[in-house]
Amino acid sequence: MPFPEGFLWGGATAANQCEGAYDEGGRGLANVDVIPHGSERNDVSRGLRRMLDFEPGYYYPAQTGIDFYHHYREDIELFAEMGFKVFRLSIAWTRIFPHGDEETPNEEGLAFYEDVFRCCRAHGIEPLVTITHFDCPIHLVKEYGAWRNRKLIDFYKKLVRVLFTRYKGLVRWWITFNEMNMILHRPFMGAGIVLEPGENPLAAEYRAAHNELVASAWAVKIAHEIDPENKVGCMLAAGSYYPYSCRPEDVRAAQLKNQENYFFVDVQSRGYYPGYAAKFLEHEGIDVGMTDEDEKILAENTVDFISFSYYSSRCIAGDPSIAGGVAEGNAFAGVENPFVRTSDWGWIIDPLGFRITINDLWDRYQKPLFVVENGLGAYDEVKPDGSIDDDYRIEYLREHIEAMRDAIEEDGVEMLGYTTWGPIDLVSAGSGEMEKRYGFIYVDRDNQGSGTLARSKKKSFSWYKQVIATNGKDLG
Numbered sequence: 001m002p003f004p005e006g007f008l009w010g011g012a013t014a015a016n017q018c019e020g021a022y023d024e025g026g027r028g029l030a031n032v033d034v035i036p037h038g039s040e041r042n043d044v045s046r047g048l049r050r051m052l053d054f055e056p057g058y059y060y061p062a063q064t065g066i067d068f069y070h071h072y073r074e075d076i077e078l079f080a081e082m083g084f085k086v087f088r089l090s091i092a093w094t095r096i097f098p099h100g101d102e103e104t105p106n107e108e109g110l111a112f113y114e115d116v117f118r119c120c121r122a123h124g125i126e127p128l129v130t131i132t133h134f135d136c137p138i139h140l141v142k143e144y145g146a147w148r149n150r151k152l153i154d155f156y157k158k159l160v161r162v163l164f165t166r167y168k169g170l171v172r173w174w175i176t177f178n179e180m181n182m183i184l185h186r187p188f189m190g191a192g193i194v195l196e197p198g199e200n201p202l203a204a205e206y207r208a209a210h211n212e213l214v215a216s217a218w219a220v221k222i223a224h225e226i227d228p229e230n231k232v233g234c235m236l237a238a239g240s241y242y243p244y245s246c247r248p249e250d251v252r253a254a255q256l257k258n259q260e261n262y263f264f265v266d267v268q269s270r271g272y273y274p275g276y277a278a279k280f281l282e283h284e285g286i287d288v289g290m291t292d293e294d295e296k297i298l299a300e301n302t303v304d305f306i307s308f309s310y311y312s313s314r315c316i317a318g319d320p321s322i323a324g325g326v327a328e329g330n331a332f333a334g335v336e337n338p339f340v341r342t343s344d345w346g347w348i349i350d351p352l353g354f355r356i357t358i359n360d361l362w363d364r365y366q367k368p369l370f371v372v373e374n375g376l377g378a379y380d381e382v383k384p385d386g387s388i389d390d391d392y393r394i395e396y397l398r399e400h401i402e403a404m405r406d407a408i409e410e411d412g413v414e415m416l417g418y419t420t421w422g423p424i425d426l427v428s429a430g431s432g433e434m435e436k437r438y439g440f441i442y443v444d445r446d447n448q449g450s451g452t453l454a455r456s457k458k459k460s461f462s463w464y465k466q467v468i469a470t471n472g473k474d475l476g
């Protein structure tokens, strides 16, 4: 068998991209709720706009998402029909602590997730829970400056203690933060950072990163204390950087970009700041505020496994002007790679790059790997009879699963599982669109929020069902 017994096949979502019901169940407002869609989506990331509340009359996709809040039973039933072993989802912090700094949690929010987890378990599906998937309570953004403030470590500790206690026995797999390295690319979405006039962006971002790294280590400690069965992972927006050519300047540029990314996992997996990071911060004059206690907590509480998303490899040149143009992808723009094809959104499609990335991570950390996001965002056409032939999605996933199989079978990498991104269509994190679809399940919803929200199966639904049923043997 190419895939180990008990390999966790499934799909992954995030609260802010599918739950909706932003003002139900006592929920508070979060940064992710107020991010606009389309071309305006990323203005906030460098503090160009201060959109800390809703603008009347403007459509915010996160407000309604795909209304998973009211449809979760139906959706989980469909995941079960595909044979999911695991379902990755995230907690909306503001359902548990609406402002983030309350003394006691909101019971309605806790009860909601308890129902969701029980529903998963009733279908034999293991929940894999991301504690923070880009969301930060708006109150913490406005009152404390979000993650650049160390106080957030304490608020996060309180949140995780509540979660690990309440869901003991129901949830065993946890991820502390989604794609922590996104802070450097989308600081508002990644860590609620709104830059002050004249503030050094890098300093704010690395301070926020440090606080999240320390909070993450505390979460590992608390999780293990409450239940030694808990497995806690970090999560990286992965995709190795290739040098544009064998010019040493290109190779060095790729090395630096890879280090910029690995920094987060280096700390979470090894327990200390690597030399290159310490020197970089010193050179930039950035003091992240490391305390003796931080050092100890980081050193003693490294993660149990390394999870990551992979959509694309990346390419970088020492001198970008020599390269063809910009390749988009997951907020990590690089130069165009002439040897690979791209998606409708210009994201590089590189299955061999997946195998390379898996090997890079395994070689560097020697800890079990969990692929918690992989997939193709594409336009889907609904035929008059309601069917959707998404062969392009099947092809993308097949090629990537083959690459993962090779990494296990031929390269000897230890892999825990694989969850595709967006097993059901959901709101795009990058653009706020609905029509950038990833799902095996179609959701009748458009970019402006119109549609019945009805769910229907695409062609890829039965394909993935077969993949899981044969433990990855039959890839169609």
Ligand code: BG6
Pocket: 014, 017, 178, 179, 237, 309, 330, 373, 377, 421, 427, 428, 429, 430, 431, 436
């Ligand atoms: C990852 C995020 O970066 O990429 C997800 O963790 C996101 O939240 C996914 O949805 C795909 O990106 P996009 O922009 O196509 O939604």
